[in-house]
Amino acid sequence: MSQWISIYSFPLSKDLGALARFIQRYQLPLRITEEKNQQLLLCPDAGLAEMLKPLLQRWDSGELDLDQVQMQRIEDGVPVSEATQVSAAATDSQAGDTEGNPNKKNGDAVSVLPSFPLDTTPISLLLIALCFFGWFLQVNNLSSGLMIYPDQGGGDTFSESSLAWHLGQGQWWRLFTPAIVHFSLPHALFNALGIWILGRPIEARGGSFLFIVLVLLGALASNLAQYFWQPGVKFGGISGVIYALVGFALVLQRFQPLWRDIPIEISIVFLAWILVGILGIVTLLFGVAISNAGHIGGLLSGLIIALVYCALGGARRFAPT
Incomplete structure (x- = not known):
């Protein structure tokens, strides 16, 4: 069973609405919890956590807007430019969100009911x-x-x-x-x-x-x-x-x-x-x-x-x- 690790912490006063929308939009395996007077972002994958940290730091410092960040699939063995690494930090796919819907635009938000075991x-x-x-x-x-x-x-x-x-x-x-x-x-x-x-x-x-x-x-x-x-x-x-x-x-x-x-x-x-x-x-x-x-x-x-x-x-x- 995967161990959830803390990859970033935020003060209780920080509004994490944009982060929650980002997680839901791309169905990322992330969890937001509140512990010891701070908000923690947890992840079960150390590799994913390392790639997310730069993105989170830039968002936390106000350098970028998570609502405008778009992700692209990073295929195994394919070199990725630095710019693509930032936009695809979660290793998920924009193509996966539009699969079966060729008319969907890259910037469209995804709103689906979650599934549970x-x-x-x-x-x-x-x-x-x-x-x-x-x-x-x-x-x-x-x-x-x-x-x-x-x-x-x-x-x-x-x-x-x-x-x-x-x-x-x-x-x-x-x-x-x-x-x-x-x-x-x-x-x-x-x-x-x-x-x-x-x-x-x-x-x-x-x-x-x-x-x-x-x-x-x-x-x-x-x-x-x-x-x-x-x-x-x-x-x-x-x-x-x-x-x-x-x-x-x-x-x-x-x-x-x-x-x-x-x-x-x-x-x-x-x-x-x-x-x-x-x-x-x-x-x-x-x-x-x-x-x-x-x-x-x-x-x-x-x-x-x-x-x-x-x-x-x-x-x-x-x-x-």
Whole structure:
């Protein structure tokens, strides 16, 4: 296993935004950490570290702009001029960034979702599988044991509600399991995609324990919000949990601005979807009801969890690598 070595240190006051963009743009094997009141740049390759040092020194002294630095591939055995060595210090390739896209210009920024080993995101993969399992149960009329029965309008107090009856029977799992049930294949596909895009980056960086807490509290908050808002309506789906992830990402990026595994544009799209649901556009056009209260409940839970997590210093785990 490679040993991470420190190749450069910066004061805490140094804005490393340009460096983080440079690392992400060319997918360099570098990691930024904070230790002993300084910011360290780590690298697993001593050769790469030696080539990067001159570039970092020039950027640190203000001689060059990393946003303008372009890299080119250095082929084995081919002599390289000094100028090329500076622009290609990371031994990565501009051609590699444009492979398969001949129309891409050299100066264009690359914006792609990061990939993570599957074994670092087991809970996310389990949730994706549960989306389709919940759809299978629903279409085969096997999901009733997971749902909260809709109230039929007979009681005016919580003690007379269907949820109180479930809890009185010891069926506490119904507070969480409606998130598993999906009413159509597109419903399951859309939510599985949301977990893949939002869940895996958070679980891979923050760990499975944090992710489990987010999922459970997000499901609890969204299910209760939707039930109490419309107690007479049957509901299900993991979208409330997805909105908990959106809320978590929004707050986390305020505390850890260099973390870009989830682009802000994706969170904006999800927030816009809440507005679309509240306005009733989807219901009007497609006749599909949207769990607006569940989405908002999940979002608020994610915001609160992230605030507590970041206040305890957890945002450091999301420093770019």
